[in-house]
Amino acid sequence: MNKYNRIFNFAAGPAMLPEEVLEIAKNEMMNYKNSGMSVMELSHRSSLFNDIITEAEDNLRKLLNIPFNYKVLFLQGGATTQFSSVALHLLKNKAAYINTGHWSNRAIIDARVFGQVDVIASSENESFSYIPDCSNLNLEGYDYLYYCDNNTIYGTKFKKVPNSFGIPLVCDMSSCILSEEIDVSKYGIIFAGAQKNIGPSGVTIVIIREDLINESSVYTPNILKYKIHSEKMSLFNTPPTYIIYMCGLVFKYLLNNGGIKAQEKKNIEKANYLYNYLDHSKFYKTMADKNSRSIMNVVFTTGNKELDLLFVEEAKKVGLENLKGHKVIGGLRASIYNAMPFEGVVTLVEFMKKFEVQYNV
Ligand SMILES: Cc1ncc(COP(=O)(O)O)c(C=O)c1O
Known part of the structure; x- marks a missing residue:
């Protein structure tokens, strides 16, 4: 039996975290770096927390080889909030969505509140048990192409990045980010809820190409504006400080173990x-x-x-x-x-x- 009687947790999320990470969190719990406080009690404006969030971002950049013209944001509201945020920022005329099941469908429903959304490929005819061919989609006139890379519920995954023919490619990578090497430069926006491969639930990572940050609908509330979060370095309002610390530990762990x-x-x-x-x-x-x-x-x-x-x-x-x-x-x-x-x-x-x-x- 293992030291803590831990089980094997096959949950779709929140999911297991590396034991080494949990050990570090445990050891640092009561007095983080001689501050006399836990990370949970630190001000998000303190230099100690600034070091935590800066290091977390730097290490994520190293892990995914994120180019300089992309910003990394640590946001709240789950991956679900991004379904609306993406459309509020990018949907001007019409948007193209690939429907591979529940989570892409949720994104379609939320985006339709803001404008025309066309499903240009789908696997609905076979109960979403496969990934449709997306190598030669007709994307003329579309503002962006959206897809969900790994379909948590159906157990399907794109083996090839869909060809977006130069329009911004938006991807929900909630259940596969950090699981395989990716070429970030192919994407306009990547987002992912933390609770599978990144850390505990409570933060969503958004990796966004700089030129897409400025645009947003006049109806966008400040809390959803990528521009504000980017300018304020994810500290526009109080961020989930402890979760970001935990994500940082996971990033460090991955780097120390071969990336x-x-x-x-x-x-x-x-x-x-x-x-x-x-x-x-x-x-x-x-x-x-x-x-x-x-x-x-x-x-x-x-x-x-x-x-x-x-x-x-x-x-x-x-x-x-x-x-x-x-x-x-x-x-x-x-x-x-x-x-x-x-x-x-x-x-x-x-x-x-x-x-x-x-x-x-
Ligand atoms: C692929 C995918 N997208 C989005 C979500 C929703 O994420 P959240 O609960 O962080 O809003 C999930 C949740 O499991 C998911 O698996």
């Missing part, structure tokens, strides 16, 4: 191990198209609702938690984000084998 390249290798190994078992099993079925599979969210089922529920209950008894699929599609889902150790996936597969032997009648 995104090394993390991507680990993620592929974990996902391959699980998919390989699933592909050889006659008991479990995967739900996403093989060519569109996510390496973060592995969605599968026994094909029987009662057995799926029993699976979740039995798994919990042996320390494998939160394996229930999202209510939108049911079934089972193992979210194996960055902080899930390989050992966690091996333990899951061992449990799956036993369950299969017991219930495969």
Whole structure:
């Protein structure tokens, strides 16, 4: 048994954090750098917090190789708030959206409040189980192209960045950021809620190309204006200070462990191990198209609702938690984000084998 009796948490978010990060947070909790306070109690205007947020941004820039003409913002309101913010800033005439399921659909609904939104590619015809071909979209006259890179609920992921033919490309990377190397220069805006690969819930990272910052609708409230957040270095109002500190610890941890390249290798190994078992099993079925599979969210089922529920209950008894699929599609889902150790996936597969032997009648 491990030191703290910790379980393997397969939740889609909030998700596991690296134990090394939690240890540092624990050790620094009561008196951060001789301030006589915890980070939670520090003023967001203090030099100590300034160091925390500056270092966090610098390290994120290193991890993702973010070009100088991009700003990094630490915002509140979750990834969901960005569904509106993006449209308020970029939607002038009409916007093109790729619909790959629940989260892109939510973004479409929120953007439509502000103007014309056309769904120019979709996988709705096959219950969002695949990623549509987006190599040659007709984007004439559109202000921007929007997509959700990794579809947390359906376990699908774009294998290629859609070709935006020069218009700004906006991407929701909430459930895959920091999981693989990316070329930030292909994007106008990348945003991601922290609670999967970045840190605890409560902050949303926005990486935005500078030339897109100034534009915004007259109806944009100050709290949503990228310009204000950028000028105030994410300190326009009181930011979630402790969450930013935790994200900073995660960034440092990733840098100290080989950066995104090394993390991507680990993620592929974990996902391959699980998919390989699933592909050889006659008991479990995967739900996403093989060519569109996510390496973060592995969605599968026994094909029987009662057995799926029993699976979740039995798994919990042996320390494998939160394996229930999202209510939108049911079934089972193992979210194996960055902080899930390989050992966690091996333990899951061992449990799956036993369950299969017991219930495969
Ligand atoms: C891909 C994706 N986008 C957006 C969201 C919504 O994020 P938030 O709860 O931070 O608003 C989620 C939440 O799980 C998600 O998985």
